[in-house]
Amino acid sequence: MANIFESINNTSDKAVDIGEKYLKDTQEYYRLKIFQQLTVTVSMIAKVLVIGGLLFIGLIFLAVAAALAIGELVGNTALGYVIVSVAFFIIGLIVYLKRSFINHKIISKFSPKFFNS
Helix, strand or coil, X not given: CHHHHHHHHHHHHHHHHHHHHHHHHHHHHHHXXXXXXXXXXXXXXXXHHHHHHHHHHHHHHHHHHHHHHHHHHHCCHHHHHHHHHHHXXXXXXXXXXXXXXXHHHHHHHHHHHHHCC
């Protein structure tokens, strides 16, 4: 009878050890997963800021050059700036109207990176 109790005690001790190891491994896995997601996110934000900033500066220079060129063509520099600004407003309106399509594309592109298992 004592042998049975010892066997049950040993088995339960092994089960507790296995459970503790599983919990520790699971905790470590989630820590690594969170670290991976944070580094991917920070890296993505940094790239967007750097590349987006440079593209924005280039767009400003292109817009000024286009406004000056259009101004020379129509004979009025101010009218050139107005034409370029209207073009930007139209582009902005199109992007605003297509925002749900853009959201869908972004979510479908990045969801595999965040929800892979």
